[in-house]
Amino acid sequence: MIEIKGLTKKYGSFYALNDLNLTLEEGTVFGFVGANGAGKSTTFSILATLLQPTSGDAFVNGKSVKNDAHEVRKQIGYMPDFFGVYDQLKANEYLDFYGASYGISEKEREVLIPQLLELVNLSHKRYDYVDLLSRGMKQRLCLARSLIHDPKVLILDEPASGLDPRARVEMRDILRQLKGMGKTILISSHILPELAEMCDEIGVIDGGRLIAHGSVADIQAQLAGEKQITVKLKGLLENAVQFFEEDPFVSKVELEVDKNSITFHYRGSEEDQINLLRKALDHSLKIISFSETETDLEDVFMEITKGVK
């Protein structure tokens, strides 16, 4: 559905994007992760035909953004990270305007607009002026706008940014519904755990380069094979610290006295891990629990982008 080949965007000597390659199958929900200025919005702008790449090309459903921009626009629904709304235009008129802009007939628009407002939970705001809606409502309305021509691909640039927790949850629910509809969705966000919940694939971009790409599990596995283990004990904490530090697969041992626990990084196999636990029990350590800590996506991101320039 989406194919990006050697996409590069240069501003003078600065590379906003550097040889980006990516292929996404139809129906994939792809999360684009990266710090500010990493190249996420540049990639999305090129896919939305708003920016011309310096070199390389991107294809949406086989149509080139460079050579067939008009056809690409019909296939995509784009929601930018920052957008404005027209003053003195009501929510239904706002959608009607964009529907007409996509060449949808008046009759079809009359049916479509209430459905879209229903999808984004804004039916009750149908006759309200758009500029008077809250930030979260504007975001949802913009999402409805991007769906008006039933695009196969949705490009959502930080759709949850600036929203309060409730609005974030509402936005996430809508995106889940869209995923259920089989749309190919490209979404960027700084709320990384949210991406992990709804994305099939994640791409980590830094300094204009795609430095990691794969399923959420794959990306987590790229964390140099390390896992984080927390051991809760009853007494003898200093002995325990010394014991774990002596193990060749253990590193970064941290003692949390108030919680009676020790946390360390472990890079051994599952067999080694079983042996470690057995040896600890033999060593008379009073272990209450011995568990792997779930690594969240933010940790993964911090780990992967560490040292990348």
Add this chain to the structure above:
Amino acid sequence: MKQLLANPVLVKEIKLRFRSLKSFTGILFYLIAMCIFVFGFIMLTTSFTGTGYFRPEESFFMFAMLSYIQLGLILFITPGLTAGAISSEREKQTLNILLTTSQTSFQIIFGKLTSSIAFLLLLVVAGLPIYSLVFLFGGVSPGQLGIIFLFFFLTMLAIGGIGIMYSTIIRKTIVAMIATYGTMIFFTAVTGFIYLVITGMNSMAAGTLASSPIAHFFASINPVVLMLTLISPGSDSFITESTKVDLPIWIGYTIFYICITVFSIFIAVKKLRVNMKRTR
């Protein structure tokens, strides 16, 4: 044609413009100003002559003054209406979304231009009942009024096109507005000045007037000069005599301003979106 008028941008712009109180107060104050001028002129004329009636010559003078006021209005308002058409969308962060729709660049530019021209036409047409007083007192033919209105239309189309072009290629509305007003001042004042300088230099250098197509060209593209020749036909003989070019200036004006309109719209359409191949 129906498809052109069903342009989404045009429909939206007209809707937004007429929801704004500014538009109505603008028309109101314009008509009040016109009324004050017309009725004040009639009152003053009839009081000064002491005859108590208004003669066709005075009616003609009033027509000329009204036409110049409307020309001033067009020259003053058109840049304000068009120079922010695209740049204000950019500033309000609505342009990017508009550009990702399947509307062609021409449709967007056409919608923006026609909505601004439509508002100006409304202003001009709203003043027609006041103009009709001229017919009440005689001195002016309906044909003359028709020609004046055609001239207004072409002028607002050209200035509107220039405004839209600047609005597309310049990011900031204020700068686009200054550029449009600057161009308008060039056409209305600087061209007249250049015409006077060239004809003056010609007469001083040769003793007698030599042919000067350049001076004729600058006189032709000046709306104030053309207005004068349209109000009092035959008055363009002074230009023919001073430049030794026997071509009615309305021909040069029409060709030049049509070219300016087409060129401006072409540039605006080309520059609206990034330069991708087959970006219609």
